[in-house]
Amino acid sequence: xxxxxxxxxxxxxxxxNLERRQDPEKIRLLExxxxxxxxWRSLTTKVNELRRRRNLISAEVAxxxxxxxxxxxxxxxxxxxxxxIKKVEAERERYARLVRNGLMRLPNLLHxxxxxxxxxxxxxxxxxxxxPPKFNxxxxxxLEIALDLGLIDAERAAKVAGAGFFYLRDxxxxxxxxxxxxxxxxxxxxxxxxxxPPFMIKRRPYEGVTALEDFExxxxxxxxxxxxxxxxxxxxxxxxxxxEVLNKDDLPIKLVGVSPCFRKEVGTHGKYTKGLFRMxxxxxxxxxxxxxxxxxxxxxxxxxxxxxxxxxxxxxxYRVVNVCTGDIGTIAAxxxxxxxxxxxxxxxxxxxxSNCTDYQxxxxxxxxxxxxxxxxxxxxxxxxxxxxxxxxxxxxILEQYQQEDGSVIIPKVLxxxxxxxxxIEKK
RNA sequence: GCCGCGGUGCCAGAGUGGUUAUUGGGCCAGACUCGAGAUCUGGUGACCCUUUCGGGUCGCAGGGGUUCGAAUCCUCUCCGCGGCGCCA
Numbered sequence: 001x002x003x004x005x006x007x008x009x010x011x012x013x014x015x016x017n018l019e020r021r022q023d024p025e026k027i028r029l030l031e032x033x034x035x036x037x038x039x040w041r042s043l044t045t046k047v048n049e050l051r052r053r054r055n056l057i058s059a060e061v062a063x064x065x066x067x068x069x070x071x072x073x074x075x076x077x078x079x080x081x082x083x084x085i086k087k088v089e090a091e092r093e094r095y096a097r098l099v100r101n102g103l104m105r106l107p108n109l110l111h112x113x114x115x116x117x118x119x120x121x122x123x124x125x126x127x128x129x130x131x132p133p134k135f136n137x138x139x140x141x142x143l144e145i146a147l148d149l150g151l152i153d154a155e156r157a158a159k160v161a162g163a164g165f166f167y168l169r170d171x172x173x174x175x176x177x178x179x180x181x182x183x184x185x186x187x188x189x190x191x192x193x194x195x196x197p198p199f200m201i202k203r204r205p206y207e208g209v210t211a212l213e214d215f216e217x218x219x220x221x222x223x224x225x226x227x228x229x230x231x232x233x234x235x236x237x238x239x240x241x242x243x244e245v246l247n248k249d250d251l252p253i254k255l256v257g258v259s260p261c262f263r264k265e266v267g268t269h270g271k272y273t274k275g276l277f278r279m280x281x282x283x284x285x286x287x288x289x290x291x292x293x294x295x296x297x298x299x300x301x302x303x304x305x306x307x308x309x310x311x312x313x314x315x316x317x318y319r320v321v322n323v324c325t326g327d328i329g330t331i332a333a334x335x336x337x338x339x340x341x342x343x344x345x346x347x348x349x350x351x352x353x354s355n356c357t358d359y360q361x362x363x364x365x366x367x368x369x370x371x372x373x374x375x376x377x378x379x380x381x382x383x384x385x386x387x388x389x390x391x392x393x394x395x396x397i398l399e400q401y402q403q404e405d406g407s408v409i410i411p412k413v414l415x416x417x418x419x420x421x422x423x424i425e426k427k
Numbered sequence: 428g429c430c431g432c433g434g435u436g437c438c439a440g441a442g443u444g445g446u447u448a449u450u451g452g453g454c455c456a457g458a459c460u461c462g463a464g465a466u467c468u469g470g471u472g473a474c475c476c477u478u479u480c481g482g483g484u485c486g487c488a489g490g491g492g493u494u495c496g497a498a499u500c501c502u503c504u505c506c507g508c509g510g511c512g513c514c515a
Binding site: 041042044045047048049051052054055057058059060061062063065066071074075076077078079080081082202204226245369370371372373374375376 | 437438445446452453454455471472474475476483484485494495496505
């Protein structure tokens with residue numbers, strides 16, 4: 001959520017920033033917010049004046065009563081004012097809601113280093129690490145490899161749960177957990193603290209962490225309860241300190257979340273959906289930071305280094321892109337994607353690193369203070385970055401480490417977590 | 428799931444229909460001091476109007492209601508604690 005005061009005081013700055021997203025709907029929304037806010041303020045002044053009159057009348061009634069005099073006249077006047085207050089208040093409330101709805105739909109302000117562009121084709125590559133593996137045979141997709149090795153059962157999962165779900169089998173289950181354990185150890189060594197969050201959370205915190213459109217297209221709702229399955233541990237981690245005031249001394253708070261992720265993936269026609277790429281359920285280890293506003297750009301780069309060094313340790317060839325204004329989404333001020341090389345020669349997103357600045361913190365009301373005993377000073381900044389999503393990491397390992405005989409080598413750093421297993425072979 | 432008790436400021440905690448949210452503590456500023464401590468004084472959240480000075484409104488878990496007037500009465504929701512039930 002943007003600061004309404006910023007919008008009031010500097011509407012041109014906000015307008016120019018929103019224009020970079022090339023979405024006229026958002027500009028329209030901004031103009032509405034400005035208009036409704038103006039009405040809300042004038043109604044607020046009116047209500048305040050009426051309440052002041054009411055308070056004076058009540059005090060007068062109290063005084064007359066004490067003196068044992070007649071109060072009926074004043075009470076009738078009070079009734080009239082009270083009716084008027086109710087009326088104006090209802091109107092004011094209506095505009096407050098309009099302003100709030102608008103604010104909840106406006107996206108974050110973009111950092112100046114975000115490249116201008118229309119869609120993912122305009123994302124700017126900023127570096128590559130390693131080389132694509134060279135095969136002297138025709139490399140297979142991870143799906144073929146996994147099916148050949150008997151590592152996944154898609155058909156039975158479709159029967160039991162529907163398309164987009166999988167039974168993982170044998171070594172692939174070990175690999176799943178090995179990837180998580182590797183990421184957990186890697187990050188805890190760097191001072192991040194482990195969190196296994198609730199796997200479902202209520203609507204109010206959810207509205208704080210995500211865009212409203214996600215409720216339809218992404219989130220599974222529990223029937224008859226105010227609960228949604230989490231799409232990533234980012235969400236319960238961000239909401240963890242909702243309505244709290246953190247001490248400056250406690251910042252930054254660096255977390256590493258571990259959880260399954262549940263996503264409906266509505267409207268993904270035309271997108272790449274093969275195999276394990278786009279599942280309704282997968283496991284993920286996630287990095288999350290709460291910090292002071294002045295530190296967030298520094299930590300954005302730290303999160304990026306953490307991720308890249310994990311892929312380097314796994315020996316996976318990847319590239320990094322700076323996500324452009326047309327593709328960045330609602331809540332991030334700046335976003336790097338890491339795209340991993342796949343056997344068809346295409347680089348595909350495997351993780352995503354966002355600085356959300358104060359956007360989530362304002363929606364969730366997470367503030368900080370300079371010192372114990374002092375009032376809050378401002379909103380914290382929040383950042384999130386994938387550590388390793390197991391599904392897409394497994395996919396990359398299967399494709400980049402595949403051998404001519406159909407077997408797959410296990411990256412060295414994962415072997416300790418797989419009982420020393422070096423290779424997955426046909427049984 | 429049922430019954431009972433509770434939720435008040437940065438913290439503790441009083442307040443059962445009437446101007447002004449009792450009192451401690453914390454924190455900030457000022458006074459005193461060579462300095463610190465102790466002591467004293469003032470301040471300490473949000474919002475609206477106002478260029479400033481200042482004025483006003485709100486805020487007692489959250490929403491709705493009763494009343495001229497609600498922290499206080501009614502109602503629903505959330506959270507915490509205790510008891511009962513169920514349970515890996």
